[in-house]
Amino acid sequence: MEDIIVRGTNPEGTMRVYSAITTQLTDKAVKIHNAYPVAAAALGRTLTGAALMGVSSLKNDGDSVTVQIKGDGETGSIIAVADSKGAVRGYIENPYVERPLNSQGKLDVGGAVGSGYLSVIKDMGLKEPYVGMVPLVSGEIAEDLTSYYAVSEQIPSCIALGVLVDTDGSVAASGGFMIQLMPGASDADADRLTKIISSLDSVTAMIKSGMSAADIFFKITDGFSMIMENAGIFPEYKCSCSxxxxxxxxxxxxxxxxxxxxxxxxxxxxxxxxxxxxxxxxxxxxxxxxxxxxx
Ligand SMILES: [Zn+2]
Missing domain, CATH: 3.90.1280.10 (HSP33 redox switch-like)
Incomplete structure (x- = not known):
């Protein structure tokens, strides 16, 4: 399945929704960095989160957003840089992390990242870039980005990110979604969303079951009337070095x-x-x- 980000809102414009499939770009990143599964998941989640942030919050060609995860765990620093069109690149200090699965039988990203800080730098061509920093909540990346939006930008958000690594080390599924509530959203809407989100399968399970980014977009907003933009954005792993x-x-x-x-x-x-x-x-x-x- 091709990598894509779809987006849309409700008619009132109080809810912004983004859904991403990033399997190919994460796989490319994992191959470039020779990342072991836990590191692959940490890097893929950070790349996907950065791509969602870039597409949702940047407007102009030269703009960029840098997400930096600085934990005290084995992964060391993780960096992802994205532009407004879904081009993203990233780096993980230690890609060779080996860790047992966590208590839920999943890749222990939080344990590998440890505790520390998440910082976001938005360079929008102004004299000074916008910089926001929050302590890591869990090191699981999605929760940390959610906390960043709540604390630093005062935007109530729900972010989910997932990477599924195959037994041969390649990426079987990668993606995520982000729902943001804008001023005017009601508490009832927020409660309904919470209910939907808590009943969902993981992002990677949804992708593995064959759901497209559009399917996920409508699944996570089930019961709301939503308008999805026809034109998708095609994210890719792309470096701008020279x-x-x-x-x-x-x-x-x-x-x-x-x-x-x-x-x-x-x-x-x-x-x-x-x-x-x-x-x-x-x-x-x-x-x-x-x-x-x-x-
Ligand atoms: Zn390069």
Missing amino acids: KERMERELVSIGKTELERLINEDGHAELSCRFCGSKYNFDKAELISLLKRAKG
Whole structure:
């Protein structure tokens, strides 16, 4: 099934709903990072959450949202960056996490992430990016993002994210949904939603059973009249690295460090942490970068 995000609202505009299937992009990320199942789930959930945030809250081409999970567990930091059109890329500090299943027989993402903080940086071309930070609630990612919306943006939300890893390590299903209540939503609506959500199967079970993003969209809003936009958004794992970007990274390490590279190594090879692409700089290139470096 093709990766897609569908979205819509109720006629009153008090309820915004997004439903995503991200199996392919998560599988691609897992292969790039060689992530073991628990890390794969943590990374896939973060990527899917970031894609949902990007599509729902960014407007312009150059805008980006960065979700950073900084827990004290084995995964280390997890980062996902998304734009307004569903392009997303990510990184997990330690992809080789091995952990027994949790008490519900599921991948123990919360245990692997540990406790710490979730931060969201929205860069919308303004002078200062918008930054919000909340403590992790469970490390299960969806709950943490829900808490971020409640605390930092005062938007009551329901977010579910799931990644199912096959026995061969590939991703069998990945996706999620997000429901947000806008001003004017009634308590009765919120109660009805809570009832629906608590009766649902997991996102991955729904995807595995063959439900499309649209099917999930209508399932999670069962009983509400909803308007789903016809045009879906097609999210994908896509890196935006370039030699220029790597040059800026090299410049930012400072004169002393660059001089050391030039004199001791005579060249530099940089690898993009999001996609693994390699960039080589020879001695002459490093020397020309030295002029741009500070300190
Ligand atoms: Zn890259």
